[in-house]
Amino acid sequence: xxxxxxAWNTPDHRAQLTNTPRSFGGFSFASYPRTVxxxxxxxxxxxxxxNSRRSVVLHGTQGSGKTGLGVCALSTFARQxxxxxxxxxxxxxERTTPVEKDExxxxxxxxxxxxxxxxxxxxKTDWDEVGWFESLDDxxxxxxxxxxxxxxxxxxxxxxxxxxxxxxxxxxxxxxxTLNDPPSKWPKVVGERVADRMIEQRRFLAVHxxxxxxx
Ligand SMILES: Nc1ncnc2c1ncn2[C@@H]1O[C@H](COP(=O)(O)OP(=O)(O)OP(=O)(O)O)[C@@H](O)[C@H]1O
Ligand SMILES: [Mg+2]
Numbered sequence: 056x057x058x059x060x061x062a063w064n065t066p067d068h069r070a071q072l073t074n075t076p077r078s079f080g081g082f083s084f085a086s087y088p089r090t091v092x093x094x095x096x097x098x099x100x101x102x103x104x105x106n107s108r109r110s111v112v113l114h115g116t117q118g119s120g121k122t123g124l125g126v127c128a129l130s131t132f133a134r135q136x137x138x139x140x141x142x143x144x145x146x147x148x149e150r151t152t153p154v155e156k157d158e159x160x161x162x163x164x165x166x167x168x169x170x171x172x173x174x175x176x177x178x179k180t181d182w183d184e185v186g187w188f189e190s191l192d193d194x195x196x197x198x199x200x201x202x203x204x205x206x207x208x209x210x211x212x213x214x215x216x217x218x219x220x221x222x223x224x225x226x227x228x229x230x231x232x233t234l235n236d237p238p239s240k241w242p243k244v245v246g247e248r249v250a251d252r253m254i255e256q257r258r259f260l261a262v263h264x265x266x267x268x269x270x
Contacts, residue, residue, distance in 0.1 A: 058140060059144075060136070060140065060144070061144045061147065061148065063147045063148060063149055064136075064140075064143050064144050064147040065147070066133075066134035066135075066136070067134075068147045069133040069134060069136060069143055069163070069165070070130045070133045070134050072146055072147065072163040073126075073129050073130060073133050073163060073165050073166060073167050074160075074162070074166055074167040074168065075126050075129065075130065075167045076167070079122065079123060079126045082123050082126060083127055083130075084096070084099075084124075084127050084131075087120060087123060087124065087127070088269055089120070089265075089266055089269075091124065092124075092262050092263065092264060094260065094262055095111070095113070095124060095128070095262045095264075098111055098262070099127075099128045099131055099132075102132070102229070103131065103132060103135045103137060106226065106227055107226045107227070108195075108196075108226065108227055108228065108229035109229065109257075109258065109259065109260055110219075110222055110229045110230040110231070110232070110258060110259045110260070111125075111128075111229070111230070111231055111232070111259065111260045111261075112232040112233070112234065112253055112259050112260070112261050112262070113125055113231070113232070113233045113234075113262050113264050114233070114234055114235065114236060114237060114238070114261065114262070114263060115235070115263055115264030115265060115266070116235065116266070116267065116268065117235055117268055118267070118268025118269050118270045119264045119265065119266050119267070119268065119269065120264055120266075120269055121233040121234075121235075121264050122200050122201075122233055124264060125198050125200065125231045125233050126167065126198070128231060129165050129166075129167060129196060129198050129231060130165075132165045132195075132196050133163070133164075133165035133196075137164065137165060137195055137196055138163070138164020138165055138193075138194070138195035138196065139164050139193055139195070142163070142164050142193045143163070143164060146161065146163050161190060161193070162190055162191065162193065162194050162197075163194075164193060164194055164195045164196065165194075165195065165196040166194050166196070166197055166198070167198045167200065168197070168198065168199055168200070169199075169200045169201060170199050170200060170201050170202045170204060170215075171201060171204050171205060173187075173199070173214070174205050174211065174214075177214065188217070188221060191221055194228070195227055195228055195229070196228075196229050196230075196231065197218070197221075197222070197228070197229075197230050197231070198230070198231040198232075198233075199218060199230060199231070199232050200233050201233055201234060201235075202215060202232050202233070202234050202245060203234035203235055203236050203244045203245065206244055206245050206246065207244075209246075212245065212246030212248065212249055215245060215246070215249050216246070216248055216252075218230065219249060219252050219258075223258070232253070232259075237263075238250075238253075238254055238261060241253055241254065
């Protein structure tokens, strides 16, 4: 029973459950106004089938399309059903009760978060860090958008490092990170320990998203 794909667990339904902001909802690789960086296309095509996944970091000037491209990859992986089949079956199951206002939403196996939202939650006194990482147990692809914002304190660097370690703990897990700064500035922006891992090619593919702002 564990490997049965339930009727409601469809590619479209999974793609709707990635927590991607509504404004990126209609984006696809085909709608990207420039040529998708070749190394990124190859990476997305080869990653989905693989069981040992490498993380990726998209960097480039403001507005060049990093979030848009990352979201397209996330949606591709969700459509392919990357992650726990059991979890996708549970999350796509038809609900019998409406969603409550403050109901806790469990992350799906392919999940989007703005780094600034995580930091905002983290600032609250009732932030449950253990609970957050427990909820990531069922996640395989985690996109952390704009990890270059609001960094610079040892605590935040340590929190980002814990997310990198979360990915390292299981070969199947991967992160999609975005930030504006080029690799030479990463030590300053995200801290030396995080930057050191992000430039290690075995762990991360670094993709430059070229061009001026598309906005
Ligand atoms: N896949 C896509 N399809 C269509 N348009 C896109 C796509 N990706 C990006 N764009 C266009 O490019 C604009 C900028 O994209 P995006 O927000 O991804 O840039 P960014 O590099 O993440 O910017 P920032 O550095 O401010 O975070 C979008 O508002 C949209 O108009
Ligand atoms: Mg962005």
